[in-house]
Amino acid sequence: MSIWEYANPTKFLRTSARVMPMLWVASAVLIIGGLIWGFFFTPDDYRQGSTVKIIYLHVPSALMAINAWFMMLVASLIWVIRRHHVSALAAKAAAPVGIVMTLIALITGAIWGQPMWGTWWAWDPRLTSFLVLFLFYLGYVALWEAIDNPDTAADLTSILCLVGSVFAVLSRYAVNFWNQGLHQGASLSLDKEENVADIFAYPLWTCMAGFILLFIVLVLYRTGTEIRQRRIQALVARERLEA
Numbered sequence: 680m681s682i683w684e685y686a687n688p689t690k691f692l693r694t695s696a697r698v699m700p701m702l703w704v705a706s707a708v709l710i711i712g713g714l715i716w717g718f719f720f721t722p723d724d725y726r727q728g729s730t731v732k733i734i735y736l737h738v739p740s741a742l743m744a745i746n747a748w749f750m751m752l753v754a755s756l757i758w759v760i761r762r763h764h765v766s767a768l769a770a771k772a773a774a775p776v777g778i779v780m781t782l783i784a785l786i787t788g789a790i791w792g793q794p795m796w797g798t799w800w801a802w803d804p805r806l807t808s809f810l811v812l813f814l815f816y817l818g819y820v821a822l823w824e825a826i827d828n829p830d831t832a833a834d835l836t837s838i839l840c841l842v843g844s845v846f847a848v849l850s851r852y853a854v855n856f857w858n859q860g861l862h863q864g865a866s867l868s869l870d871k872e873e874n875v876a877d878i879f880a881y882p883l884w885t886c887m888a889g890f891i892l893l894f895i896v897l898v899l900y901r902t903g904t905e906i907r908q909r910r911i912q913a914l915v916a917r918e919r920l921e922a
């Protein structure tokens with residue numbers, strides 16, 4: 680069985696309808712369980728106090744804000760190369776989810792940063808690139824809405840997605856590029872000798888897994904909605920031509 684079979688809208692809808700209930704339950708269990716575990720069953724940090732517990736919202740949302748854009752990039756490239764409409768609609772569907780994740784990351788980052796830095800905002804390299812990424816999200820959604828022809832909109836938003844990927848990369852690796860920034864290094868990293876303590880890391884991993892599943896199920900749901908909306912528009916257009 681080829682993965683390209685799911686480029687068929689009917690098969691995509693049928694398959695996503697089967698897996699979404701399980702994903703909803705799994706994401707809810709992981710997120711709620713991880714947040715309860717992190718907020719109520721981990722100690723305060725010896726330097727940051729209870730403020731550190733916002734990590735269980737900030738890090739997963741920031742992770743998904745960045746990777747949502749990369750998912751949009753992959754889907755956009757599939758559209759450009761293979762012209763599969765489901766991939767273009769999946770990229771479109773992921774953008775609002777990415778906006779919400781980016782907003783959560785920016786807001787929780789400000790709440791976390793204020794007691795640590797003494798300010799709600801600083802023009803730190805990672806913060807600045809993250810803000811620019813948020814503006815690219817808004818521009819991406821606006822571009823889809825501004826163009827009537829869906830194929831033209833998919834082409835232009837694919838180009839925008841490619842350009843915005845630069846800032847997604849900067850958001851991910853800005854701490855490594857500019858060591859003088861206020862933002863701390865990565866909390867979890869495979870190539871890092873020192874990570875957060877296990878007592879914080881385990882609930883954090885749980886929340887991250889929950890956010891990943893939540894993103895997947897939201898994109899599946901919104902992609903299905905886009906497919907149905909496209910079908911309705913096609914039927915309306917056909918009826919107008921026959922009238």
